[in-house]
Amino acid sequence: MRLRHPGFVLLAAAYAVAVALVLQRSTDQRTDERVTIRISQWQLEGGVREGINAVIRRYEELNPHIRVVQIDVPDRVYLPWIMTQLVGGNAPDIVEYSWAWPDTARFFESITAEVMQPNPYNRGTPLEGVPWRDTFIDGMTSPDNYIQSLGQYYGISMTTGMHRIVYNRALLQTITGSDEPPATYREFLAICEKIQAYAETHGVKLTPLANSRTTHTMLTNEIVSTMSNGLAERLDHQHRLRLDALGLGAAYLRGEWSYDDPELVASFEVLQRVGAVSTPGFLQRERDTALTDFVTERAVMVVSPSWESSSLLEICAFELGAFRFPFPRENDPVYGKFAQGPFSEGQLYTGVPFYLNRRTPHRAEALDFMRFLGSQEGSAIFARVSNWLPVVSGVEPTEFSAKFQLQSEGYNWMSAFMGPSNHQDPEKLVLSVLHTLWGGEGSVEAFRAELRAGMAERVRDGFRRDAQAGVENTRREDVAGTALTELAPLDDRPETVRLIPIFNEIQLYQTRAVLAAPSP
Numbered sequence: 179m180r181l182r183h184p185g186f187v188l189l190a191a192a193y194a195v196a197v198a199l200v201l202q203r204s205t206d207q208r209t210d211e212r213v214t215i216r217i218s219q220w221q222l223e224g225g226v227r228e229g230i231n232a233v234i235r236r237y238e239e240l241n242p243h244i245r246v247v248q249i250d251v252p253d254r255v256y257l258p259w260i261m262t263q264l265v266g267g268n269a270p271d272i273v274e275y276s277w278a279w280p281d282t283a284r285f286f287e288s289i290t291a292e293v294m295q296p297n298p299y300n301r302g303t304p305l306e307g308v309p310w311r312d313t314f315i316d317g318m319t320s321p322d323n324y325i326q327s328l329g330q331y332y333g334i335s336m337t338t339g340m341h342r343i344v345y346n347r348a349l350l351q352t353i354t355g356s357d358e359p360p361a362t363y364r365e366f367l368a369i370c371e372k373i374q375a376y377a378e379t380h381g382v383k384l385t386p387l388a389n390s391r392t393t394h395t396m397l398t399n400e401i402v403s404t405m406s407n408g409l410a411e412r413l414d415h416q417h418r419l420r421l422d423a424l425g426l427g428a429a430y431l432r433g434e435w436s437y438d439d440p441e442l443v444a445s446f447e448v449l450q451r452v453g454a455v456s457t458p459g460f461l462q463r464e465r466d467t468a469l470t471d472f473v474t475e476r477a478v479m480v481v482s483p484s485w486e487s488s489s490l491l492e493i494c495a496f497e498l499g500a501f502r503f504p505f506p507r508e509n510d511p512v513y514g515k516f517a518q519g520p521f522s523e524g525q526l527y528t529g530v531p532f533y534l535n536r537r538t539p540h541r542a543e544a545l546d547f548m549r550f551l552g553s554q555e556g557s558a559i560f561a562r563v564s565n566w567l568p569v570v571s572g573v574e575p576t577e578f579s580a581k582f583q584l585q586s587e588g589y590n591w592m593s594a595f596m597g598p599s600n601h602q603d604p605e606k607l608v609l610s611v612l613h614t615l616w617g618g619e620g621s622v623e624a625f626r627a628e629l630r631a632g633m634a635e636r637v638r639d640g641f642r643r644d645a646q647a648g649v650e651n652t653r654r655e656d657v658a659g660t661a662l663t664e665l666a667p668l669d670d671r672p673e674t675v676r677l678i679p680i681f682n683e684i685q686l687y688q689t690r691a692v693l694a695a696p697s698p
Contacts, residue, residue, distance in 0.1 A: 210245065215544045216270035218249040218263075220256035221530060224489035229564030236559055237550045244543050267537055271544040275333065275533040277321045286533040288330040292545060293318060299553035304572055310552065314569055315526065322531035333531025334552040337566040339484030340523055340584050341396040342500040343387070349478050349496065359501035363448075363513075366504050370455040373478050388477035389456035390468040395609075396481050397503055398449060400523075403593050404505045405445035407518040409435060410591035421591045424644075427598040427637045428692045435595075437629045442595060444516050446615065446622045448506065453616035461613055484582035485530075488565040491578065500581040520588035528569045598633075601640035607632050641689050648686035 219230070227250050234246040249270055251259055257279065263269035264285045275286065293311040300306050300313060311318045314335065318324055322333045343359075350369070351357040353376045360366040370386040377384035403410075410421055413429055429435055437443075457463060457471060472480035473494055482490060482500075490498060505521055506513035532551065538544050550556045557570035567579050575583065597605030608629070615625035663672060 212243055212245040213540055213543050214245045214247060215272065215538070215540050215547060216247045216249055217272040217274075217532065217547070218251060218256075218260060218270040219274040219530070219532075220251050220253040221274070221485070222250060222252060223485055224492035225564040226488070226566065229560040229562075229566070232563045233551060233556050233559050236555070237547055240550070241546070244547070246547055264535075269535050269537070271535050271538040271540055272532050272548060273535055274530065276531070277325050277333070282325060282332060282533070283328055283330075285536055286332055287536045287541070288328075288332060289334075289534055289545070289548075290331045292549075293331045297549050297553050299550050299555060303554045305554055305570075310549070313554070313571055314528065314552070315571055316528050316569070320527045320529070320531075322529055333533050334548050335528035335569050336530040336532070336551070336557075336560060337485065337564075338526060338528045338569050338584065339567050340502075340582050341481060341483045342487070342502055342582050343479050344472070344482045344487055344490060344498055344500045345479040346472070346475060346494075347497045347499045349475060350499075353478070357499065359499055360504050363504050363506040363510055367451065367455075374455070383476055385457050385471070385477045386455040386479060387452070387457070388468040388471040388480040389453075389460035390463040390465045391461050392465045393468055393481045394453075394456070394460065396483070397452060399596055400503070401448055401452070401505065402442070402445040402596055403590065404519070404521040405448060405513065405516055406439075406441040406593055406595055407521075407589050407591060408516060409439050409441040409595075410593040411518070413593075414591060419589075419591060421593045423594040423598055424600050426594055427600075427604070427640065428688075430598050430637055431634065431641070431692055432695055437626045437633070441516050443622060443626070444513050446625060448513070450615055450620070450622055453620075456616075461616060484567055484579060487578070487582070491565055498578065500578070502585065518589050520585075522586055522588035522590040523584045524586075524590050524592050526584050526586065599637050599640040601636075601643065603636040603640060604633055607636055638693065641693050645686060645689045645693060648683075648689060652683050652686060 217230070219226075221227075227248065230248050234248060237246060238244065256274075260269060260273060260275070261280075264273075264281075269285070273286070275282070294309050296307050297305070297310040297313060300308070300310075305313045311331065314323075315338070316323075316335075318331060318335075320335060323335055324331050345359065347357040354369055354372050360369050373384065373386040376382075413421060413426070413435060453460075457468065457477065460468070468477075468480055469482075469486075469490070471477040473490070475496070480490075487498070487500065505519070506517055507519050508514045508517045510517060532548060534541070534544055534548065551560075552570065554570050554572055557568045557573045560566070561568035561573055561575055561579070565576050565579050567575050567582060574580075596608045599605075611625060611628035611632075614620050614628050615622065666672065
C-alpha cells in the first residue's frame with residue numbers, strides 16, 4: 179500500500195523519538211541524585227577534552243556523589259557564548275576565562291582565601307601542607323591567576339608552553355641520513371640545503387620549513403631579541419636585564435640606537451635566511467595552510483606551539499620530533515661576535531585558567547573539583563593524556579611535551595626592537611614591510627630603509643597619545659585630591675593638597691621631554 183502523506187508519517191515518528199528522548203533524560207535526572215557541576219572550555223586541540231574527561235573520571239571515583247559535565251565550545255564563538263550565559267545566569271559552575279576579558283569581579287568569585295590554604299588532594303605527596311598557591315610552578319603569579327587590578331586570585335591554570343620547530347623524523351632520516359635535530363645554526367642551514375637539493379633532484383614539492391604570516395612571528399621576534407643582546411645590554415642603563423617597549427621607544431627617538439646597529443643588521447640577515455627556507459609566499463598564507471603542508475609531507479618542519487602540537491601527534495601518520503631554533507652562538511664564524519648566550523626564553527607564564535562562577539548553586543562542589551584539577555594527581559592525569567605541559571610542581575611531562583619546556587637559564591632582555599612602543603603602530607609597520615625582506619627582490623637594506631623611513635613618526639605618535647592621556651589622568655587625580663582636602667574636617671585639614679599617584683605626573687613630564695627632543 180502506498181502512503182499518501184509520507185512526510186506527515188516521518189514528522190510523527192521524529193516527534194515520538196524526541197518525546198522519548200526527553201522523557202528518558204528527565205527520568206535519568208530524577209534517578210541520578212548526584213550533584214552535577216558543569217565546566218566549560220574552548221580548547222579543542224587534540225587530547226585536551228580527553229585529558230579533562232580523564233581527570234573527571236578519577237574525580238568521580240573519589241567523589242561518587244558528584245557528577246562533572248564538560249562543555250567544549252569552539253574558540254571563535256566561546257566569548258560571546260559565555261558572556262550570554264553569564265549575563266543570563268545560566269553559565270557553568272566553572273568557566274575557562276581570561277583576565278583580559280570584561281567583568282571578572284562581577285561574574286566570578288575570588289579564591290584568594292582558598293589558595294592560601296593547603297590543597298587537601300595533595301595529601302600524601304611532597305606538596306602536603308604547602309599553600310595551594312605555592313604548589314604551582316609559577317606561584318600563581320601569571321596574569322590569568324592573580325589579577326593585579328583587583329588584587330585577588332581568580333584562576334587555576336592547567337598548562338604552560340612555548341613554541342618549537344616540529345619535524346618529521348622519518349622524512350628527515352630519508353633525506354639527511356639522520357633523524358636528529360640540528361644543534362647549531364650552521365647545521366640547521368645545512369639540513370635545509372639538503373632538503374632543497376632533495377626536492378629538486380626528485381622533482382617533488384617539498385620545502386624545509388612550513389611557515390605562514392601568523393606563525394613566523396614566533397621565530398621573528400625571538401631571533402631579533404636573542405641576537406641583539408649586546409645592544410640591549412648597552413641600552414640597559416638601570417641594569418634590570420629587561421628593556422620595556424616604552425623605554426626602548428624613548429631611546430630610539432633620542433638616537434641611542436637605530437636599525438643600522440650591527441646586531442640588528444645581523445639579526446635581519448638571519449631572518450632573511452629563515453625566509454629563504456620557508457614556504458614560498460608564506461606571508462600570504464594562513465596558519466592552517468602551513469600545518470596542512472606539514473601533515474601532507476610537503477614540508478619537513480613547521481613552527482608550532484606546544485598546545486597545537488598535541489593535535490599534530492594525533493593526525494600525523496609519522497613520528498614527530500621537536501627542537502628550539504638553534505640561534506648563532508659565540509663559535510659561529512659569522513655571527514659569533516654578536517652572540518651572548520645561552521639564551522633564556524624569559525619569564526614562565528601559565529594559562530588555560532578556570533574561574534569559579536559567582537552564581538554557582540554548588541560552590542563547595544565546584545571549588546572541590548577545582549582543587550583536584552590543580553592537584554598533583556589531577557595535573558599528572560591531564561598532562562599524560564593531553565600531552566600538554568603540567569603546571570603543578572613535581573609532575574613530569576610526557577617525553578614529547580618535555581621538548582617544549584621553557585628554557586629559563588641564560589640572557590634575554592626581552593627587547594622589543596621590532597615594536598618599540600606601548601602602541602601597536604610600530605609593530606604594524608614592521609609587519610607591513612616584511613615583504614621588502616622576504617619578497618623576490620627583498621633585501622636587508624631595503625627592509626632597514628623602510629624601518630628608518632617610518633618608525634620614528636609612529637613611535638613619536640604613540641608618545642603624543644600617552645602625553646594627552648597623561649594630562650587627562652592628572653586632571654582627574656587633581657580633582658580627587660582637592661575633593662579629599664575640602665571634605666576633611668576644618669580642624670584636621672592639611673595645608674597642602676595631596677596628589678594621589680605622583681608617579682603618573684612624573685611619567686607625563688618624562689614623555690614631554692622625549693617629545694621635545696629632535697628626531698634622530
